[in-house]
Amino acid sequence: MMLERKSAVIYGGGGAIGGAVARVFAREGARVFLAGRTPARLDAVARDIAAAGGTVETAQVDVFDQAAVERHAETVATTAGGIDIALNAVSIMHDQGTPLAGLALEEFMRPIDGFLRTLFITSKAVARHMGGTGVILTLSEPGAKLAIGGILGHGVSAAGKEAFARLLAVELAPAGIRVVNIRPHAVIDAPAAGSYTNDLFKPAAGGGAVQDFLESGLAPTTLLKRLPTLAEIAETAAFLASDHAAAMTGAVVNLSAGALVD
Template sequence: MFAREGARVFLAGRTQAKLDAVARDVAAAGGRADVAQVDVFDQRAVDEHAEGVAASVGSIDIALNAVSVMHDQGTPLADLSLEEFMRPIQGFLQTLFVTSKAVARHMGGNRPGVVLTLSEPGARLALPGILGDGVSAAGKEAFSRLLAAELAPRGIRVVDIRPHAVVDAPAAGSYTGELFAKSAAASGRSVAEFLGDGGLAQGTLLNRLPTLSEIAETAAFLASDRAGAMTATIANLSGGALVD
C-alpha cells in the first residue's frame, strides 16, 4: 500500500523469507523495497539499520511498528504465570521504545515525520483471560500519546491504529491461529468459527472483523499529508466493538 502511494519502502524483520515475499509484492505493485534481517530486541542493530536507511535517502519520513510477540490469551489470573503476564508488556513496549528512538532522530527535518503504532481492543475491554494483552495494549496507546507530545515541536506526528483481530491474518501467515487456539478450544469452536460470524465478529457493530487491506489503507492515509492535523490519537478499526 505504501509503495502504491509512492513511498520508498524499507522492510526490517526477523524472517528473511517473509521479508522477501513482501518485497516481491512491493515490486509487483511497481515500487521498490529494500529488506534487512534485524532483531528488534537488539537496540544497537536497530539503531544501525535506521542510520543506514537515513544515510541512503536523507531522512526517515514514516515508521510503522508492526512488531508482535506471541503471548497468552485465555488464561485467568489463578493459572497465569508472572512470565506469561509480563511477556507482551515487556515485548511490545520494549520494541516500541527501541524502534521509536531509532527513527525519531532521523525525522522532522525538511519534511514532517510520522510514527505509526498498533494496539488492540484489549486496552479498553473488560474481559477475562487477557490480562497481559490488555495491559500491554493500554501501554502501547499511552506510549503513542506521550511520544506525540514529545515529538510535536519537531513536526513529528504519532498515531496509533487499533484494529480488532484481523479476519484474514491466519491466511497471511501470522500467528493469529495459534494465539486464539486456547480460547477457541474452550468455546468448542475452531479458530475460524471463534473469529467469524458466531464469535468475535458478532461483538462488533458491523458484524465483521477488519481486513489487512483496510488496516493498510488506513495506515497509508494516516501517514499522508491528508491526515496532517492528526496526532496523539487512536484510529479505531474495531468494527464498532469499541465506540470512542
C-alpha cells in the same frame, strides 16, 4: 500517490499487517524499507512490491537489539536522505484466556515487556532521523479498553501501547513529528496470510477452526458485526502517514468495527 517521495520503515514487515501496509505504502509511492527477523517472509513481501513496480529493500533486524535497530535506521536515513514514516508491526506471542490464579508472572509480563520494549527501541531509532513531517504509526488492540477476564497481560500491554503513542506525540510534536496509534480488532483475513494470531486464537477456538471462531465468536460482538480486514488497516495507515492527515497526532484510530466505543 499519497506517499510519493516518502521513505518508510516497517518493522515486522514480513508479517500479515506489516506486509499489507508495505504493499500499500509502495503502491502510494513510498520507498519501503522492510525490517524483521525472517528473511524469507521479508523477501516474499518485497517480491510482491517489486512485481508491482514499487521500490523496496529488506534487512534482517532483531528489534530487541537496540544497537542493531539504530544501525539499520542510520543506514536507511543515509540511503534515503532521512526517514519520513515508521510503523512498528512486530508481533509478540502471548497468553489470552488464563485468569490470574493460573497465570505465571512470565506470561503476564511477556507482552508488556515485549511490545513496549520494541516500541521504545524503534521509535527512538527513527525519531532522530525524521524531519518536520515525520510520522510514527503504532498498533494496539481493543484489549486496551475492554473489561473482560483472562487478558491481564494482553490488556495491560495494549493500554500501554496507546499511552506510549499519546505521550510520545507530546514529546515529538515540537519537532513536527506526528504519532498515531491504530487499534484494529482481530483481523478476519490475517490467519490466512500467515499471522501469528492463527496460533494465538487456537485455544479460544476450542479445537475448531480459528476462522470459524473469528466469524462466529468475535465478529458478532462488534457494532458492524464483522471484523476489519488487512486491506482496511493498510489503506488507513497510508492515509494517516500522508499529508492528508497532517493535523492528526496523539490519537487512537479505532478500526475494531465497533468492538468498543470510546
